[in-house]
Amino acid sequence: MAIVDKDSAINYIQKLGNVSDREKLFSIYEEMPYQLIHDSPTIKHYTDWDLFDNLDLKIDYGSKKNLDSPLKDYKLISIANNIVEGTEVLDSPKNSGIDPKEHKLVALNLALAKKIIIDRPGKYFIYHYTDQELYSPINIEINVNDDITDIVYYSESFGKSMPSSTIYLKVGKDATVNFSTIVKGNSSYSFVYAKAEVDGSINSSIFASGSSQAHIEYKSILGSYSNASFNVKALGVKDNNIDIVSDVTHIGEKSVSTGSMKAVAANTSLTVIRGDAKVGETAHDSSTSIIGRAIMLGKESKAIVAPMLEVKTGRVITAKHSAAVSRVDEDLVFYLQNRGFDRKTAEGLIIRGFLNDENDISIVKEMVEKIISDLGY
Template sequence: MMSLTITAEALEKLTYQKYGDSPTIRSYTKWKLFEENSPLKLPTEAKAGEVPVSGHVVFSGSETSFNLPPGVELEEGTLGLSQPEESRILGFHFYALKKAYRLKITKNLLEPLVIVSHLSENAFISHHLSIEVENTNVPIIIYDLSEKGTKSFVVELRLKNAEAEILTVGNHKALSHYLLRATLGEGSKVRAFTIVKGGKMSHHREDYSLEGVGSELILRGIPIGIGSAVDYLTNVLQYGEKSKSETRVNGYSYKNGWVVHRGVAKVFEKAKNSSSEVSSHVVIMDEGSLGVSVPMLEVDTGEIETASHSSSVAQFDEDALFYLRSRGLSREEALSLFVHGIGEALSDHLERLKAKARSNIMTLIEELL
């Protein structure tokens, strides 16, 4: 395994994005902002701030606290699913990283494991957490919260004959880099629901590798840019026979917001009799906002069950808006009701998490408008 440390000299040789990294050669993340607020220019230490939610694992600034439930074991280190040499942003992440932690889940969890990553000072702070799940079922809630500075959060997840329901809630004001990288072994299933409000610039990426026979992924994502910017990437690679993936992303840009979704689904030659779907739809809710939808499907095997992709970028339905306004609502009230409806409907996707997470989702939605 490569070293997880990197020198400033080695950073200079890295680029943020290679041509083969995404469906298009264009870079949508405003990397210049990260360059201006890198660990080479900002402090890499920060005090813990006032964290708005409690959790079993809480990263805040440079401090970490644990209150783990039974069946969750704590170690130091990583799973090695990400390396500093991959890109300049990961180089920055490992350059600033002080310590990485690793959890091993050995029992079914009846209540969600809550993980919080938080920053409220003008610094470049890296948080890194690896999670191993084997022969168990686990619900996980991840809060990715940034108020100032630049925060990088990497989550590595490995499942073997296991099931995970993952809710990720991102709420950013400044700069944020987030990477969730998961490998699914034989018989493993993941149901993931992500809602992320972009900050000054939010680069949010989720990578799923379906390696085992019969592994399954259902992914639902809602990137929201309201006077803010979010570049949301989803990458699904299918290697296992009879694997299944379904990615559906609905983005919304408002008040000069900036929302991009880039989604890749790739089925390799040995993933015979698999199915794959990726759909990407962005709604531009007012003039002056930006929406970009770039899905890509690539199939290397001729023995495929189903394979499909779809894309759209559309203006908000003015007829629906007119209907609501004719009932006495202002434009702001009508749009607020519409966005609340999004959170209300999609919070039902993770039934086991709903009781714990639903109110938190709606609180986030209320903060957006």
């Protein structure tokens, strides 16, 4: 068993260009393990890769779907059941900033994906959708040299399906990028691998909920005088499994990063939020902060918070990290019940207060509200 049925993958490759390059990438995928080192807790995988490998999905063009952007002033680019609309599509298996050997599933994605490029400032809503039992890959490159660019990557899938994306961002020194990754599963599966090389400024947010298994990795590499912030949120309901990794590496002097990670685990879900903040030997006078918090509801829910810190220079302004995990505070529930709320409503208020941030984009606020309301809180 595998994520994609091999015969289906080989047949699909024949429909694309660069067949020999794609076949080599598919071989890399087959040969690579998910995990290279098994005994270090700092690189331990919390994703159950067997859940992916048991899918045995087909890959082909599915039925067309007319999608709308919930953010009306954003240009819509849609990938619906492997049909791309709203932009030029390149038949290329290469990504200029991400090597296929960085991850097993990156190699698979590049072997089977078409490519889109964004190289002009503006507002873009990338809607990645599948409602059929398909593997749906996309290869995205974003190159912004100046001005302000807002990009939302929104993945929505249903049942036994798996959208998969490889996203590379190059942010010039005169550019500011606001980059949001939203994964909305409906008992489905998802993989996102994103990397940003930053000489200017980037504000990133990640939100995931509803997936039977979601694995999201976001890596930012900071040059001199660059600035990066990231806001990570995982909301696990029912039997969700969500694993979000957000790493930042400082290689340039006087670079600054701040990271906030939050997770809620309810019912029998597992939510994992983790990341590594690294300050390299050449990143003199830099600052980094990575803070993780999680709450759990129900005896069978699990949450893991693992922010890590690695500093390789003695010339650092700030370097801090912290983590906390707890069950929902019974004293706080009791306090709210004494104010006239029933237990479910009280727990809902606590979740909302914990997850919601003032700077969240509207689509995330609406999703959080709907998910919590659907749970009866």
